Amino acid sequence: MLNYVLRRLVFLIPTLLLVSVLSFSIIHFAPGDPAEILMTGPDGIADPVAVEEFRERMGFDRPFYVQYGIWLTQVLSGDLGYSYMTGQPVGEAIVQKFGATFRLALLSMFFALLIAIPGGILAALARDTWKDDISRFISLIGVSVPNFWQSYIMILVFALMLDMFPVGGYGESGELMYMILPALTLGTASAAVLMRLIRSSLLDVLDQDYIRAARARGIPEHIIIAKHGLKNAFIPVITMLGLSFGYLLNGSVVVETVFAWPGIGNLMVSSIYDRDYPMIQGTLLFVATIFVVINLLVDVSYAYLDPRWRYDEDHD
Amino acid sequence: MKYSSKYILCFVLIVLSINLALSGCLGNNDSSSSQQNGDEKLLHIAQTFGPSHSLDPGYDWVGWYVRQAGIYETLFSYDEDMELVPELATGYQVIDEVTWEVTLRDDVKFHDGTPMDSEAVVYSIERVMDPENKRSSQYRFIEEIYAVDENTVRIVTDEAFAPTIATLTDPIVSIVNPKVDDLAGEPSGTGPFMFSSFNPDTRLEVTKNHEYWGELAKVDRVVIEYVSDPMTRALKVEGRDVDIADSVPASEVSRLNSLGHIDTVNKETMRTAFMYVNTNKEPLDDVRVRQAISYAIDREQVVNAALEGFGGTPAIGMFPSNFMWSFNEGLEPYHHDKEKALQLLKEAGIEDRTGDGTLEYEGEPFTLDIKTYSARPELRPSAEVMAIQLSSIGIESRAITLESGALSADMNNGDYDLALYAWGIAPTGDPDYFLTQHFESGNTYAEWTGYSNPDVDEWLSIARTNPDEDVRMEYYNKVQQQVHEDCPELFVFYYKKTVGLSSGVDGFILYPNEITFLTNRIAV
Numbered sequence: 001m002l003n004y005v006l007r008r009l010v011f012l013i014p015t016l017l018l019v020s021v022l023s024f025s026i027i028h029f030a031p032g033d034p035a036e037i038l039m040t041g042p043d044g045i046a047d048p049v050a051v052e053e054f055r056e057r058m059g060f061d062r063p064f065y066v067q068y069g070i071w072l073t074q075v076l077s078g079d080l081g082y083s084y085m086t087g088q089p090v091g092e093a094i095v096q097k098f099g100a101t102f103r104l105a106l107l108s109m110f111f112a113l114l115i116a117i118p119g120g121i122l123a124a125l126a127r128d129t130w131k132d133d134i135s136r137f138i139s140l141i142g143v144s145v146p147n148f149w150q151s152y153i154m155i156l157v158f159a160l161m162l163d164m165f166p167v168g169g170y171g172e173s174g175e176l177m178y179m180i181l182p183a184l185t186l187g188t189a190s191a192a193v194l195m196r197l198i199r200s201s202l203l204d205v206l207d208q209d210y211i212r213a214a215r216a217r218g219i220p221e222h223i224i225i226a227k228h229g230l231k232n233a234f235i236p237v238i239t240m241l242g243l244s245f246g247y248l249l250n251g252s253v254v255v256e257t258v259f260a261w262p263g264i265g266n267l268m269v270s271s272i273y274d275r276d277y278p279m280i281q282g283t284l285l286f287v288a289t290i291f292v293v294i295n296l297l298v299d300v301s302y303a304y305l306d307p308r309w310r311y312d313e314d315h316d
Numbered sequence: 317m318k319y320s321s322k323y324i325l326c327f328v329l330i331v332l333s334i335n336l337a338l339s340g341c342l343g344n345n346d347s348s349s350s351q352q353n354g355d356e357k358l359l360h361i362a363q364t365f366g367p368s369h370s371l372d373p374g375y376d377w378v379g380w381y382v383r384q385a386g387i388y389e390t391l392f393s394y395d396e397d398m399e400l401v402p403e404l405a406t407g408y409q410v411i412d413e414v415t416w417e418v419t420l421r422d423d424v425k426f427h428d429g430t431p432m433d434s435e436a437v438v439y440s441i442e443r444v445m446d447p448e449n450k451r452s453s454q455y456r457f458i459e460e461i462y463a464v465d466e467n468t469v470r471i472v473t474d475e476a477f478a479p480t481i482a483t484l485t486d487p488i489v490s491i492v493n494p495k496v497d498d499l500a501g502e503p504s505g506t507g508p509f510m511f512s513s514f515n516p517d518t519r520l521e522v523t524k525n526h527e528y529w530g531e532l533a534k535v536d537r538v539v540i541e542y543v544s545d546p547m548t549r550a551l552k553v554e555g556r557d558v559d560i561a562d563s564v565p566a567s568e569v570s571r572l573n574s575l576g577h578i579d580t581v582n583k584e585t586m587r588t589a590f591m592y593v594n595t596n597k598e599p600l601d602d603v604r605v606r607q608a609i610s611y612a613i614d615r616e617q618v619v620n621a622a623l624e625g626f627g628g629t630p631a632i633g634m635f636p637s638n639f640m641w642s643f644n645e646g647l648e649p650y651h652h653d654k655e656k657a658l659q660l661l662k663e664a665g666i667e668d669r670t671g672d673g674t675l676e677y678e679g680e681p682f683t684l685d686i687k688t689y690s691a692r693p694e695l696r697p698s699a700e701v702m703a704i705q706l707s708s709i710g711i712e713s714r715a716i717t718l719e720s721g722a723l724s725a726d727m728n729n730g731d732y733d734l735a736l737y738a739w740g741i742a743p744t745g746d747p748d749y750f751l752t753q754h755f756e757s758g759n760t761y762a763e764w765t766g767y768s769n770p771d772v773d774e775w776l777s778i779a780r781t782n783p784d785e786d787v788r789m790e791y792y793n794k795v796q797q798q799v800h801e802d803c804p805e806l807f808v809f810y811y812k813k814t815v816g817l818s819s820g821v822d823g824f825i826l827y828p829n830e831i832t833f834l835t836n837r838i839a840v
Contacts, residue, residue, distance in 0.1 A: 088516075167555045
């Protein structure tokens with residue numbers, strides 16, 4: 001097992017290298033002159049002399065591969081560089097923003113499971129009845145409603161009409177009160193998908209022979225579902241869960257913007273608009289790492305849910 | 317049940333404990349923001365953008381944020397009518413063509429008690445002139461700055477430069493405390509409010525400066541939240557999360573007004589939306605065609621349809637009428653006139669010869685694309701309305717919205733017909749910058765349009781080097797008149813900004829240059 005994890009971690013290196021080359025080249029060949037964009041103020045572009053000086057100082061006049069090489073050597077020595085825009089160390093900015101995103105993602109996941117697990121089980125047990133139809137209807141709405149619209153509706157209902165939560169913002173340090181509405185918004189969207197998956201996966205499992213055998217042995221139905229059904233039904237769900245969590249950790253630009261939540265999604269998008277290369281590269285590397293690590297965790301969790309993985313040495 | 321319930325319970329506990337640990341406490345819901353904590357008067361503000369790292373006014377555009385927060389002041393500034401007024405200075409004198417003498421107030425102290433004197437002024441300006449400073453080129457005209465005595469400073473310029481005093485209103489030359497080493501983390505200014513705490517991109521808190529040289533602030537503590545979404549800012553003031561919401565969307569103004577507990581202030585700012593015209597491209601090189609486009613645009617309709625009537629006022633010239641350098645009263649506006657537009661186009665050889673309802677130029681349909689960018693939400697609908705207006709007289713026209721970096725690349729390559737932009741026209745209150753950049757041959761924006769007029773070049777040079785305001789005015793008026801006739805840029809509307817105020821907020825003033833926001837006069 002340990003070997004497997006280590007091997008997967010080693011594969012992280014070429015993945016990240018590829019991500020960095022791709023992102024560096026895509027952003028380089030995107031139209032727009034970084035020196036000019038970075039030197040544009042509220043009254044327009046600074047005078048050409050200043051733009052030219054800035055270009056030279058930042059090394060934008062060098063060939064693309066030289067710029068990449070400089071950046072890579074710097075990163076290999078453990079320095080992600082400084083934001084061209086704010087002068088802040090990139091690592092510091094990521095840690096700052098990721099903290100906010102991480103907490104929001106965690107709470108969103110919690111809400112998602114809170115809705116999806118009981119909803120999915122209920123729908124599976126009541127297959128093809130009106131309860132199942134209602135659950136199908138709800139998840140259809142959950143996936144189709146755009147985030148930004150749902151965000152405003154949440155604010156209108158829970159913050160303005162019922163006055164239970166603040167409209168948006170981060171408070172002094174992102175207190176729970178400020179987190180609930182954005183987390184509900186993100187959570188319901190993930191819940192919709194998870195709920196359907198839990199239902200179908202549970203139905204598959206409940207059709208298996210060993211479940212029939214268990215029933216024949218007279219084991220009470222709730223134990224069959226909880227112990228034999230759910231555990232096995234969770235294998236595909238865990239994969240989905242990992243993916244959803246990965247997306248949540250990337251930060252949702254829309255929800256972050258509407259709720260004024262200072263997360264990593266906005267950091268990434270604004271750095272792309274600003275052509276803030278070190279920041280773009282830093283956040284992308286970080287996000288790619290998160291994805292790889294989460295996938296790894298998902299795979300490792302299979303081993304615990306499915307004993308066949310533990311004993312089969314050739315599975316990877 | 318054994319496994320699943322245990323897992324779920326574990327998960328719940330982990331989520332809650334991490335969140336509690338990270339946030340410290342549950343936090344309380346301040347549904348009424350301007351609550352009185354004992355006798356403390358607290359004011360909540362929602363603004364658009366704030367500093368993300370450094371709080372040093374000398375860095376990039378951070379000066380705007382820390383001045384808006386009432387921490388820093390400049391030697392001179394602009395009042396609500398865009399009149400230049402002394403702030404930390406008491407006045408200035410022109411010694412000779414290149415020497416300006418500024419006298420300072422003698423009763424000003426920094427927040428730590430250090431007196432503000434000529435040494436601090438020299439320090440504050442010299443550090444911006446340092447070539448390492450990203451914006452130093454703006455102050456490169458200064459040859460030397462030195463202290464004459466404790467309260468007098470002289471500025472020597474490399475050549476006669478009339479806007480010298482105006483450049484001292486830019487918040488980048490906020491007067492900072494030379495005794496403080498880490499201005500990025502510990503702001504120390506002279507303003508009516510003192511720095512208290514800061515959370516990057518989200519929140520800045522200031523407290524009343526009891527030693528302020530002017531009238532003391534009427535509130536004790538101010539929390540400024542940075543909320544980039546305009547709709548959320550409107551909802552925040554509606555839900556009484558904040559007392560003041562900066563720049564609320566035009567679409568929300570009528571609704572907020574109807575609520576009863578919200579007042580709105582709606583005022584023109586120093587920002588103009590206009591279209592660059594590519595005069596390097598046929599037939600746009602013909603002045604009659606450019607004038608025809610100007611007649612074909614119904615500015616009134618743009619403002620009413622795209623900006624809901626609250627977001628702007630139809631433009632005449634480049635400068636809003638409330639700006640002292642504006643020559644709008646002397647210009648003949650391009651009133652919407654389809655007949656005149658068609659007449660001018662016909663003279664330029666553009667007319668509907670095939671009878672299919674569209675105009676042709678040299679046998680081909682006459683097309684004009686209006687490009688604009690997404691960062692300013694008002695521009696896209698405005699471009700769309702104008703494209704429809706052009707289509708209605710038979711010009712095939714589309715509105716194309718790009719990301720701003722991509723659009724400026726197109727502009728530099730001359731790959732456009734018309735391009736709708738919005739820029740601040742005079743952040744330092746002087747017309748020289750805008751006019752020079754846009755209409756003097758060879759400068760950035762004159763290159764974009766391909767505009768070059770030797771008369772305009774000469775007038776601009778005279779006005780820039782003559783310190784006499786009346787002489788400058790005369791030449792700037794001539795430039796505005798000429799540009800109005802030549803139409804290298806078509807001015808569409810002047811931005812109007814709306815600020816939402818919770819009833820009970822008193823003394824708020826909207827400054828047209830948007831550099832001053834939180835003042836000592838605001839009370840709750």
